[in-house]
Amino acid sequence: xxxxxxQVRDLVKHFAGNRPGEIIHAVNKVSFDLNPGExxxxxxxxxxxxxxxxxxxxxxxxxxxxxxxxxxxxxxTISEGQMRPLRKxxxxxFQDPYSALNPRMKVGNLIGELVKxxxxxxxxxRRERVTALAARVHLNADLLTRYPNELSGGQLQRVCIARxxxxxxxxxxxxEPTSSLDLSVRAGILExxxxxxxxxxxxxxxxxxxxxxxxxxxxxxxxLYLGSVVEDGPAEAVFAKPAHPYAQALLSADLPPDPxxxxxxxxxxxxxxxxxxxxxxxxxxxxxxLSREDCTRAMPPLASVGANHxxxxxRIADGTNDIRSAHASTGGDIHKKFQDQFVRRTT
Amino acid sequence: MSLLEVRNLHTHFVSHDxxxxxxxxxxxxxxxxxxxxxxxxxIVGETGAGKSLTxxxxxxxxxxxxxxxxxxxxxxxxxxxxxxxxxxNRIRGTELTMIVQSPLTSLDPLSRVGKQLVRAQREHRxxxxxxxxxxxxxxxxxxxxxxxxxxxRAWPHELSxxxxxRILIALALINGPRMLIADEPxxxxxxxxQAQILDLLKNLVRDRDMAAMIITHDLGVVAHYCTRxxxxxxxxxxxxxxxxxxxxxxxxxxxxxxxxxTPKRIAEKGYSQIGGPPPNLYDLPEGCHYRDRCSRAADLxxxxxxxxxxxxxxxxxxxxxxxxxxxxxxxxxG
Amino acid sequence: MTxxxxxxxxxxxxxxxxxxxxxxxxSPTFAIGFAIVTAFAFVAIFADLISPYGAIETFSRQVLQxxxxxxxxxxxxxGMDVFSRxxxxxxxxxxxxxxxxxxxxxxxxxxxxxxxxxxxxxDEVVLRIMDVLRSFPSIVLALAVVSATGQSLINVILxxxxxxxxxxxxxxxxxxxxxxxxxxxxxxxxxxNPTWRILFVHLMPNAIRGSTAMIAVRMAWAVRISxxxxxxxxxxxxPTPEWGAMIRQGAEFVISxxxxxxxxxxxxxVGIVLGFNLxxxxxxxxxxxxxxxxxx
Numbered sequence: 001x002x003x004x005x006x007q008v009r010d011l012v013k014h015f016a017g018n019r020p021g022e023i024i025h026a027v028n029k030v031s032f033d034l035n036p037g038e039x040x041x042x043x044x045x046x047x048x049x050x051x052x053x054x055x056x057x058x059x060x061x062x063x064x065x066x067x068x069x070x071x072x073x074x075x076x077t078i079s080e081g082q083m084r085p086l087r088k089x090x091x092x093x094f095q096d097p098y099s100a101l102n103p104r105m106k107v108g109n110l111i112g113e114l115v116k117x118x119x120x121x122x123x124x125x126r127r128e129r130v131t132a133l134a135a136r137v138h139l140n141a142d143l144l145t146r147y148p149n150e151l152s153g154g155q156l157q158r159v160c161i162a163r164x165x166x167x168x169x170x171x172x173x174x175x176e177p178t179s180s181l182d183l184s185v186r187a188g189i190l191e192x193x194x195x196x197x198x199x200x201x202x203x204x205x206x207x208x209x210x211x212x213x214x215x216x217x218x219x220x221x222x223x224l225y226l227g228s229v230v231e232d233g234p235a236e237a238v239f240a241k242p243a244h245p246y247a248q249a250l251l252s253a254d255l256p257p258d259p260x261x262x263x264x265x266x267x268x269x270x271x272x273x274x275x276x277x278x279x280x281x282x283x284x285x286x287x288x289x290l291s292r293e294d295c296t297r298a299m300p301p302l303a304s305v306g307a308n309h310x311x312x313x314x315r316i317a318d319g320t321n322d323i324r325s326a327h328a329s330t331g332g333d334i335h336k337k338f339q340d341q342f343v344r345r346t347t
Numbered sequence: 348m349s350l351l352e353v354r355n356l357h358t359h360f361v362s363h364d365x366x367x368x369x370x371x372x373x374x375x376x377x378x379x380x381x382x383x384x385x386x387x388x389x390i391v392g393e394t395g396a397g398k399s400l401t402x403x404x405x406x407x408x409x410x411x412x413x414x415x416x417x418x419x420x421x422x423x424x425x426x427x428x429x430x431x432x433x434x435x436n437r438i439r440g441t442e443l444t445m446i447v448q449s450p451l452t453s454l455d456p457l458s459r460v461g462k463q464l465v466r467a468q469r470e471h472r473x474x475x476x477x478x479x480x481x482x483x484x485x486x487x488x489x490x491x492x493x494x495x496x497x498x499x500r501a502w503p504h505e506l507s508x509x510x511x512x513r514i515l516i517a518l519a520l521i522n523g524p525r526m527l528i529a530d531e532p533x534x535x536x537x538x539x540x541q542a543q544i545l546d547l548l549k550n551l552v553r554d555r556d557m558a559a560m561i562i563t564h565d566l567g568v569v570a571h572y573c574t575r576x577x578x579x580x581x582x583x584x585x586x587x588x589x590x591x592x593x594x595x596x597x598x599x600x601x602x603x604x605x606x607x608x609t610p611k612r613i614a615e616k617g618y619s620q621i622g623g624p625p626p627n628l629y630d631l632p633e634g635c636h637y638r639d640r641c642s643r644a645a646d647l648x649x650x651x652x653x654x655x656x657x658x659x660x661x662x663x664x665x666x667x668x669x670x671x672x673x674x675x676x677x678x679x680x681g
Numbered sequence: 682m683t684x685x686x687x688x689x690x691x692x693x694x695x696x697x698x699x700x701x702x703x704x705x706x707x708s709p710t711f712a713i714g715f716a717i718v719t720a721f722a723f724v725a726i727f728a729d730l731i732s733p734y735g736a737i738e739t740f741s742r743q744v745l746q747x748x749x750x751x752x753x754x755x756x757x758x759x760g761m762d763v764f765s766r767x768x769x770x771x772x773x774x775x776x777x778x779x780x781x782x783x784x785x786x787x788x789x790x791x792x793x794x795x796x797x798x799x800x801x802x803x804d805e806v807v808l809r810i811m812d813v814l815r816s817f818p819s820i821v822l823a824l825a826v827v828s829a830t831g832q833s834l835i836n837v838i839l840x841x842x843x844x845x846x847x848x849x850x851x852x853x854x855x856x857x858x859x860x861x862x863x864x865x866x867x868x869x870x871x872x873x874n875p876t877w878r879i880l881f882v883h884l885m886p887n888a889i890r891g892s893t894a895m896i897a898v899r900m901a902w903a904v905r906i907s908x909x910x911x912x913x914x915x916x917x918x919x920p921t922p923e924w925g926a927m928i929r930q931g932a933e934f935v936i937s938x939x940x941x942x943x944x945x946x947x948x949x950x951v952g953i954v955l956g957f958n959l960x961x962x963x964x965x966x967x968x969x970x971x972x973x974x975x976x977x
Binding site: 045046152153182183184185186187190191209210211212213215216249250253254255256257258259260261263265267268271272 | 393394507508509510537538539540541542543546564565566567568569570571590591594595601604605606608609610611613614625
């Protein structure tokens with residue numbers, strides 16, 4: 001039985017809102033495990049908290065509550081000074097490679113910085129390592145003397161991946177790594193990531209709103225809504241038979257790039273409300289076509305719906321959780337109360 | 348005669364750099380296509396392909412250093428290129444409207460929503476404020492905004508992304524245009540909201556018998572909401588035709604690469620190394636602009652490829668368009 | 682999505698004259714300012730070689746001789762050539778402006794970096810100290826300090842350096858506040874950079890960009906302050922060929938009609954101040970719109 005490399009339990013992250021006393025409940029008691037060599041996909045829309053979770057894991061944010069165990073150590077409350085040496089083990093790749101890199105540093109130095117910070121290699125050895133890393137991510141060595149703005153998005157993202165790899169980390173968090181790249185370039189990046197995982201056994205937390213991409217790269221999936229996990233399970237299982245009404249709606253809204261696929265969409269009303277005033281009980285209740293009285297009483301616990309597959313819905317117990325069976329939007333009053341907010345989200 | 352006819356449009360950017368050289372970026376290189384009422388045409392391509400530039404050129408919204416250097420844009424028979432601002436304004440906003448990217452920054456932050464809707468109407472027609480207000484509220488209801496009267500008094504910064512996008516659509520449709528251009532109408536919106544907005548657009552266009560042009564980088568949107576599609580690369584339309592045909596039988600190597608790079612196809616057929624640095628619009632190669640990246644480039648490609656008809660309304664700008672099988676095998680010919 | 686393919690320009694070698702023309706075209710202001718300042722700098726450096734006479738070389742028989750072939754700018758009350766003295770005076774101008782500017786940066790930039798990045802109490806404390814310093818009328822304080830400690834060049838430089846440091850502290854601080862949450866700083870933290878590297882390797886080169894124009898402007902200010910001090914009798918005095926001191930001396934002779942003693946040093950002062958200001962304005966032109974044009 002392999003020990004998970006990352007164990008997150010009841011992670012909570014709140015931010016202070018713009019107005020005094022306002023709290024943004026970005027992440028509300030999220031728990032998951034990440035195993036070595038595995039890719040866990042975090043899926044959700046805006047306000048789901050997926051990016052926040054990623055940033056908490058690499059301690060760019062300090063969790064409000066909960067624990068993050070890396071190996072045998074809880075890193076959720078340690079100081080920045082204590083975290084720094086651990087950063088070589090947990091790295092992150094951001095969405096936009098252009099804004100993630102110092103525009104005044106040459107690409108080679110940007111990669112070399114990671115090597116310099118976490119090893120004692122001298123300059124020539126570092127240069128060698130940088131060249132090796134560039135080759136590993138299929139980046140032309142000529143580009144190492146250029147500045148970020150001279151490279152294309154795809155090339156630059158490879159630089160970011162090289163940086164993340166430089167210290168042989170155990171975990172890499174990828175926050176929408178292909179979302180800002182052109183279609184024709186995304187495939188190459190995903191392929192690279194797969195390659196690297198097979199070679200090094202690194203565990204990946206893959207955060208994305210693009211369902212097709214997540215399905216391709218993930219072993220397991222977490223579906224998030226307003227800071228809570230609504231469904232988790234093996235990627236195939238979740239995509240084939242989503243149990244939670246939100247997951248069903250989300251997956252059905254996906255537009256596959258194939259005109260011959262017949263769409264069976266369950267269109268939801270309204271939008272994700274702001275994370276400031278969370279609805280009581282299940283966060284999805286106000287928009288759920290299947291919501292009923294007991295949904296608002298308390299947050300539904302994660303119920304098992306298959307092998308290692310769970311979803312947090314009260315209707316799983318009696319098997320009435322298929323949203324296609326909803327004829328009219330039930331839940332009337334609950335809807336109205338929360339439709340009233342068209343408060344703009346702060347992401 | 349189609350409602351919108353674009354012929355041989357060339358748009359260039361002329362600038363001077365710090366070394367006092369004048370540099371010309373050829374943003375559009377001979378773009379030609381048509382849109383008729385009842386059609387929803389999708390324009391796809393990567394960054395820098397010229398999709399937004401096409402829309403801006405059509406609408407006459409280019410700012411220096413960009414300008415149209417050649418070509419014609421005819422809307423309902425009237426030539427738009429070279430038209431004076433006043434004449435353009437009679438058509439823009441009334442007959443031909445556009446929704447731009449990033450809805451949250453496209454609304455006037457200092458006016459309430461209702462005021463902007465009223466303004467959009469009274470600028471083009473003689474209407475009383477009351478009548479315009481009522482029409483505005485009706486429009487908001489039509490675009491699916493609940494409690495429309497109240498929303499009319501909202502400020503733009505209070506709106507969520509989806510709400511703002513609906514209001515932009517309302518603004519675009521309030522004067523009953525005959526054609527709508529939507530530039531990345533769903534970028535930045537949540538998936539579940541995208542579905543709502545796209546369905547809304549599709550229904551409105553159908554109900555009002557309008558023509559529409561959707562610019563997007565999302566092939567899924569094109570696959571399910573467009574009747575025809577144009578694939579752009581380096582300022583040219585390299586393939587064009589009915590959506591089903593182009594998806595199932597792409598004839599240009601770039602289109603083939605694009606279709607095969609979607610996650611699903613990768614899962615089916617494995618990865619293929621495609622993509623490369625974007626073309627340098629300051630220095631495009633002679634002949635076919637794609638030849639530096641094309642795995643099938645031959646000597647012939649040094650000459651500009653013609654737009655070959657490959658069946659029905661389907662054309663592709665490649666010397667080998669009619670000699671290629673859909674899965675990319677080349678049948679050798681001279 | 683932005684059109685990065687248009688804006689990305691690979692750097693290839695171009696001709697120097699092309700570059701100069703290109704810059705002049707972009708910002709004539711910069712070109713003129715640069716030309717003026719360079720001209721004065723040239724004069725300051727090569728004064729020994731190009732001045733007709735020594736800085737304090739007296740010609741007692743040609744006291745107050747009007748401008749002519751022998752003395753281009755005339756002779757002053759001590760029989761010294763005004764032209765040569767104006768040339769040597771350039772040394773004093775730069776000799777004060779450059780060290781003062783350096784001091785301002787050495788004090789102001791680190792303070793701005795730390796205050797902006799750390800925030801909190803440290804930020805508040807630094808801001809208040811800067812406020813106090815800025816609330817002093819500089820000339821009055823300079824006067825007080827120099828009177829108390831002696832009329833030396835060093836003191837003048839120190840006073841100006843300290844008093845103007847807050848300007849850079851504030852400028853750098855606001856750039857840092859803007860940059861602090863930007864992606865590459867986040868990346869730098871995630872990469873494991875210690876704070877000092879974040880401040881000096883990552884933030885500083887980016888934060889200091891907005892201050893370059895201000896450096897030129899403050900140099901102009903430094904020259905003016907020291908000239909003012911000299912003029913009112915505090916600071917450098919005759920026979921040192923400092924422009925302010927020369928104007929002080931020349932002021933006596935204006936009424937009696939020997940206008941050249943005060944005018945030429947005055948013109949030089951105006952000239953260099955104008956030059957610095959144009960240079961600063963021009964730098965703003967060059968740095969900002971260029972940033973927009975090259976995207977990202």
